[in-house]
Amino acid sequence: MSTFPKLLRGMDASTRKRLAFGIGSFLLPLLIWSLVSYAPFIWHPKVMVTESGGVDYFQIGMLVDKEMFATEVENMRQAQQALPAGTPANPIYLPAPHEVAQALYRGLFEPLQQTDTLSMPASLWHSIQIIFWGFLISSLIGVPLGVLAGTYVPVGRLAEPFIEFFRYLPAPAFGALAVAILGIYDGPKIAIIVIGTLFQQVLIVANTTRKLEPTLIEAARTLGTRRLQLLSRVVVPGILPDLYRDQRILLGWAWTYLIVAELIGTSSGITWYITQQARYQHFDNVYAGIMVIGLIGFVSDLLLARLSKTLFPWDRSQERR
Amino acid sequence: MNANSAHLPSYLEQSEAVQARFASIRERDVVLEVRNLNKRFRSTHGEVDALRDINFSIHRREFICVIGSSGCGKSTLIRILAGLEQQSSGEALLDGKPITGPGQDRGMVFQGYSLFPWLTVKKNVMFGPLANGQSTSHAEREALLWLELVGLEKFADAYPHQLSGGMRQRVAIARALVNQPRILLMDEPFGALDAQTRAKMQSHLLDIWRNIDITVLFITHDLDEAIYLADRILVLKPHPGEVQEIIEVPVPRPRSAAQFTSPEFLATKARLEQLIHPAPVAESENEQAVKPHMIRFTNVADNVE
Ligand SMILES: Nc1ncnc2c1ncn2[C@@H]1O[C@H](COP(=O)(O)OP(=O)(O)OP(=O)(O)O)[C@@H](O)[C@H]1O
Numbered sequence: 001m002s003t004f005p006k007l008l009r010g011m012d013a014s015t016r017k018r019l020a021f022g023i024g025s026f027l028l029p030l031l032i033w034s035l036v037s038y039a040p041f042i043w044h045p046k047v048m049v050t051e052s053g054g055v056d057y058f059q060i061g062m063l064v065d066k067e068m069f070a071t072e073v074e075n076m077r078q079a080q081q082a083l084p085a086g087t088p089a090n091p092i093y094l095p096a097p098h099e100v101a102q103a104l105y106r107g108l109f110e111p112l113q114q115t116d117t118l119s120m121p122a123s124l125w126h127s128i129q130i131i132f133w134g135f136l137i138s139s140l141i142g143v144p145l146g147v148l149a150g151t152y153v154p155v156g157r158l159a160e161p162f163i164e165f166f167r168y169l170p171a172p173a174f175g176a177l178a179v180a181i182l183g184i185y186d187g188p189k190i191a192i193i194v195i196g197t198l199f200q201q202v203l204i205v206a207n208t209t210r211k212l213e214p215t216l217i218e219a220a221r222t223l224g225t226r227r228l229q230l231l232s233r234v235v236v237p238g239i240l241p242d243l244y245r246d247q248r249i250l251l252g253w254a255w256t257y258l259i260v261a262e263l264i265g266t267s268s269g270i271t272w273y274i275t276q277q278a279r280y281q282h283f284d285n286v287y288a289g290i291m292v293i294g295l296i297g298f299v300s301d302l303l304l305a306r307l308s309k310t311l312f313p314w315d316r317s318q319e320r321r
Numbered sequence: 322m323n324a325n326s327a328h329l330p331s332y333l334e335q336s337e338a339v340q341a342r343f344a345s346i347r348e349r350d351v352v353l354e355v356r357n358l359n360k361r362f363r364s365t366h367g368e369v370d371a372l373r374d375i376n377f378s379i380h381r382r383e384f385i386c387v388i389g390s391s392g393c394g395k396s397t398l399i400r401i402l403a404g405l406e407q408q409s410s411g412e413a414l415l416d417g418k419p420i421t422g423p424g425q426d427r428g429m430v431f432q433g434y435s436l437f438p439w440l441t442v443k444k445n446v447m448f449g450p451l452a453n454g455q456s457t458s459h460a461e462r463e464a465l466l467w468l469e470l471v472g473l474e475k476f477a478d479a480y481p482h483q484l485s486g487g488m489r490q491r492v493a494i495a496r497a498l499v500n501q502p503r504i505l506l507m508d509e510p511f512g513a514l515d516a517q518t519r520a521k522m523q524s525h526l527l528d529i530w531r532n533i534d535i536t537v538l539f540i541t542h543d544l545d546e547a548i549y550l551a552d553r554i555l556v557l558k559p560h561p562g563e564v565q566e567i568i569e570v571p572v573p574r575p576r577s578a579a580q581f582t583s584p585e586f587l588a589t590k591a592r593l594e595q596l597i598h599p600a601p602v603a604e605s606e607n608e609q610a611v612k613p614h615m616i617r618f619t620n621v622a623d624n625v626e
C-alpha cells in the first residue's frame with residue numbers, strides 16, 4: 001500500500017497542489033451532503049417511525065412530517081395510550097451518501113431482483129451505444145463540413161447562416177418528427193443526439209479552422225503545395241489538437257442530450273432505469289443512476305485528455321493546463 | 322549633415338575592387354526583374370497605394386536588401402514576388418517568365434511562426450520535396466544534407482517548439498533552400514531575434530550565400546544589417562511605396578564585424594539615415610494620429626529622473 005505516497009513524492013509541488021484542489025472540489029459537495037444527511041439537527045423535516053405506539057395508521061419505517069408526529073404524540077398522551085417513537089429523518093428523495101454508494105455497488109455488481117427492469121450495466125451499455133452512434137454520425141458530417149467552411153470562405157458564407165439559425169431550434173422539439181420518420185426504437189434517439197450536436201459542431205470546428213496561423217498556409221504554398229493538398233497537408237494537421245479539444249467538449253454536449261433522447265419513443269437506456277427506479281421510489285438507485293452518467297462522462301474525458309498528450313506531443317497549449 | 326559625416330568619403334566612392342565586383346555582377350544574368358509594379362489595396366477604409374511604379378532587377382547570386390520605414394510596402398513587395406499577393410499592374414519576371422503564383426523556384430523565409438509545429442525539424446525540411454512529388458527517401462536525404470549545412474543535424478527529430486528562435490530560423494532557411502530555388506526571399510527573418518543571435522545569423526547567412534548558387538532578396542529595417550549583408554540596398558519611401566534610391570554598398574567583401582566602423586560603412590549608413598529619417602517634417606499621417614496623452618500615475622515628488 002505504499003505506492004500512493006510514493007506517487008505523491010514523485011510529483012512536483014504544483015502538480016500536488018493541483019491534485020489537492022481537484023480532490024477538494026469533490027470532497028466539498030460530499031461534505032455538505034454528508035452534513036445534511038448525518039447531522040440530525042440540520043434540516044431533517046421528517047420523522048421515521050420506529051414504534052407505532054397507539055397510532056393505528058403508523059407503521060414501522062414510515063416517514064411522517066415532524067409536526068404531524070408531534071400532534072400524534074400529544075394525542076396519544078392525552079388519550080393515555082402508548083406513545084409512538086421515531087428518529088428525525090430526511091425526505092425519501094434525499095438518501096444519504098452511504099445509501100447511494102450501496103445502491104451504486106448493488107446496481108453495478110449484483111444481479112437484479114426485479115424482473116421487469118434491465119440491470120444498470122445493461123441500461124448503461126444501451127445509452128453508450130446511442131451516444132456513440134449519435135456522435136459518430138454528427139462528427140462524420142460536422143467535422144468535414146466545419147473544416148471546409150473554415151477553410152473556404154464561400155462554403156462558410158453559404159453554410160453558416162442557416163446553421164446559425166438551425167442551432168437555436170431545440171433538438172427535443174424534433175422528437176415527435178423523429179419518431180414518425182425513424183420509428184420508436186433507437187433511430188429517433190440517435191437523431192436527437194445528432195441534431196443537438198451537429199450544428200454546434202460545424203460552427204465550432206469552422207471557428208477553430210479559421211484560427212490556424214495563416215503564415216503556415218502561406219509557407220506551404222511557397223514550398224510548392226497545391227491548393228487541394230493544403231487541406232490534408234496543412235489545415236487538418238495544423239488544427240488537429242484543437243479539433244480534438246473541440247470534440248471532447250462536444251462529446252460532453254452529446255451526453256446532455258441523452259436523457260431527452262432516451263425519453264423519445266419507447267424510453268430506454270439509463271434514462272429508463274432512472275425513471276423506473278423513481279417510480280418504485282428507490283431514490284438511492286435514482287441517484288446512483290445519475291451519478292454513473294457523471295462518472296462515465298468525467299472519466300472518459302479524463303482519459304481522452306491523457307490520450308491527447310501522447311497523440312499530439314507538439315501541442316504547447318497542453319503545458320498550460 | 323551631422324558633424325562627423327563631414328570627414329567621411331561619399332557613399333558613392335568605390336574602391337577599385339568594389340567597382341570591379343559590381344562590374345562583374347552586372348555581367349551576370351538577370352534573375353529577377355520588376356517592371357512598373359503597382360499595388361493598390363482596396364479595403365473598407367478606402368484605398369491604399371502600397372507600391373507605386375517599382376522598377377529594379379537583380380542579377381544572379383546578388384544579395385539585395387530592401388529597407389524602408391514601417392508600412393512602406395516592403396512586405397507587400399516581397400509577397401508579390403513570392404506569388405502570395407497579386408499586383409495591381411506592372412510585372413515581375415523570374416528568369417524572364419512572369420510570376421503568377423507561388424512556386425518552388427522562389428523560397429521564402431518569414432519573420433516567425435512559419436515552421437509546421439506538428440512536424441519534426443527533419444519533416445519540416447522534407448515538406449517541400451514531398452509536396453513536389455519526390456520520394457520519401459530522396460526527400461529525407463536532401464533534408465539531412467541541408468540540416469547539416471545550417472548546423473542542425475543533431476536536432477533533426479526535435480519539434481520546432483523545442484528550438485530557440487535562431488535555430489527555428491535556420492530550419493526555415495534550410496526548408497526554403499532544399500527546394501533549390503532561384504531566389505531566396507526573406508522578410509525580416511531576424512527581426513524577432515536578440516542582438517547576439519542576430520549577428521550570428523547574419524554571418525551564417527553570408528556563409529550559406531557564399532557557398533551555394535543562390536540570389537537573395539532580404540527585407541530589413543535595420544540599417545547596419547542591410548549594409549553588412551547587401552551588395553545593393555533598395556530604399557523604399559512610404560505613402561505610396563516608391564523606390565527612392567538603389568545604393569551600391571561600397572564596403573568590400575568578405576564582410577566582417579570589424580567593418581562596422583570603416584569609413585565606407587559609416588558613409589553608407591549616414592546616407593541611409595538621411596533617406597529614411599529626413600528632417601522630422603515628414604511624419605506620416607498614421608503616426609500623427611497616434612499621439613499618446615501622458616497622464617501621471619505617480620506622486621509628484623516620486624521622480625525617476
Ligand atoms: N491586405 C491588406 N489590405 C489593405 N491594406 C494593406 C494590406 N496589406 C498591407 N496593407 C497596407 O499597405 C501598406 C504597406 O504594408 P506592408 O505590410 O507591405 O508594409 P511593410 O513595409 O512591410 O511594414 P513593416 O515594416 O511594418 O513590416 C501599409 O500601409 C498597409 O496598411
Ligand SMILES: [Mg+2]
Pocket residue numbers: 395396397
Ligand atoms: Mg512587413
